[in-house]
Amino acid sequence: MTTELLGIHHVTAMTDNAMRNYDFMTDVLGMRLVKKTVNQDDIQTYHTFFADDVGSPGTDMTFFDFPNNPKGIRGTNSISRTGLRVPDDAALEYYLERFKEFGVKNEGIKELFGKKVLPFEESDGQRYQLFSDENNEGVAPGTPWKNGPVPEDxxxxxxxxxxxTVSYYDDFKQVLTSIYDMKPVIEEDDVTVFDVGDGGNGGQVILRKDETKQGQQGYGEVHHVSFRVADHNAIKAWEEKYNELGVGHSGNVDRFYFEALYARVGHILIELSTDGPGFMGDEPYETLGESLALPPMLEPKREQIEAQVRHFDTTR
Incomplete structure (x- = not known):
């Protein structure tokens, strides 16, 4: 059995408004809503999944919409910014113009570790940056949304x-290398870039040291990051590894669309998720994300759930 991590699986953040967030992710960024479901641990709230054309692992940006959730406070000991991949430098120029058109706050095109990037923010403060895949190697990308508002290229x-970003930089660095077998590929003062799996833009973590004020989760902040593992056997192997190392964990959780295993490392919640079964098994390709999808274990509660969640229209 292998515990090899294959790359990034998904990032889950918190939004202040599921409808506004849907408009931003689809109409502005051009990502496809591949699943509109509920948080399986809080079924009165939405969990939305935005990804590539078919919901490939490694392409999912997902959101919890918690009613009355306070605004997050930026600071250390947090997942501070999410990266998104585009094919080349020309795509960054395209999005720079698109951001001007839609009034998206951004920092302009910059260079980071030899790559062109475009940092930007959603209106609730969620921080992202686009990474150009020009000359990139490593974890393969997904498939652009074929019928989206942004040209496929x-x-x-x-x-x-x-x-x-953490205050306990050396300790966290040791965890990433010794437990998760991440490989340092760039080391500078107070920052290390790690490769995960085959590395490249689809398999990297940027760890920064920051000893300023403590951040606080809330909308506009990231809830957790997940890394890819191959299958059920890999999840079980990680359970054994965590047990041997004395790392507290959730045990294997079947999310229907993937299996998951959670462990908190300091302040950072790290999930490991299987590549399958994926998002294509319960809805037609043509109408992915247009209706409320529930896994089989929640289907008997559909009437109750639909009466409690705030309806919003995602038909296209």
């Missing part, structure tokens, strides 16, 4: 490097 087609 410019569109976001996967998650990029994930930035984590």
């Amino acid at each position: 410019k569109a976001i087609y996967g998650l990029g490097p994930i930035e984590i």
